[in-house]
Amino acid sequence: MINLLPGSISRPPELERLSKLIKDWYVIDLKTQLSYFKIVEQQLKQTLGDAAAKKLISKAVYLFSIGSNDYFTLFSTNSSVLQSHNSKIEYVEMVIGNLTNTIKEIYEEGGRKFGFLNLLPLGCMPSMKVLIVPGSTSGNSCQEDGTELAKLHNKALSASLQELERVLEGFRYSYHDFYGSLIERMNNPEAYGFKEVTACCGSGRYRGILSCGGKREIKEYEVCEKPSEYLFFDADHPSEMASKQIAELMWSSEIPNVTGPYNLETLFHHI
Secondary structure, three states: OOOOOOOOOOOOHHHHHHHHHHHHHOOOOHHHHHHHHHHHHHHHHHHHOHHHHHHHHHHOEEEEOOOHHHHHHHHHOOOHHHHOHHHHHHHHHHHHHHHHHHHHHHHHOOOOEEEEEOOOOHHHOHHHHOOOOOOOOOOOOOOHHHHHHHHHHHHHHHHHHHHHHHHOOOOEEEEEOHHHHHHHHHHOHHHHOOOEEEEOEEEOHHHOEOOOOOOOOOOOOEEOOOHHHEEEOOOOOEOHHHHHHHHHHHHHOOOOOOEEEOOHHHHHHOO
16 A cells, blocks of 8 residues: 655655556555545444444454555655665655554544554565665675665554554554564475465566566566465565465464554454
8 A cells, every 4th residue: 555645744756656656556545545434434324323333433443554565666766765764764754654644533533443564574575676686795685775664664653553552542453563474484484384485476586576467567477386385476465375374463463572462353352
């Protein structure tokens, strides 16, 4: 998903091109999704009545898996944000600020329970590793700018959620360390049933070129025979097997540094 900047924040030049990328990637931006939520809220009030709708909204769990495309955009537009550590920090603050404002709006409408995945290790995605020049000092390691942005984002997101819990009465959340879960599987694939940490579908090194399905500019692509043996299905997305494992950790893990302070099962059934 891609976050759109609220009107009160100045727009960095690279984000002027986001509208075209949104159309190309067929994504629904966060601002639009929030407007859909408010439409559904009104429909619930009309159908169930105000009291029942309010109860339903307060009992619902609002799940956010968001941010990757905000950062992928920087690489596809060759953004100046990538040129310094400070500019990366400023960009991350903008992304987290936009997300935080959305959370507050849902809270103001009665939402109290939220679920979050932090950012996966962007620099280790096949689509990012393919950007590394063959024979460079990076070798087969992860793309450094992508990794740095993901770490900055995750640190800021964690701090923001802790602050929201402090200042918003009744705010409860589940936070899954998506980054750590994928790194663990990249470093120990066989322990989790994987044979390959490249993509099942795509082209080029690591099958990291987004050509899966042949509907983009590059039409040629390869598809593996056993997707369940691959950590990634395509250049940007974990495989079904990996996603199932992550979902199970989000739902029932009782290890605080994996999923906490609550898991999703607790949010749905016990709060």
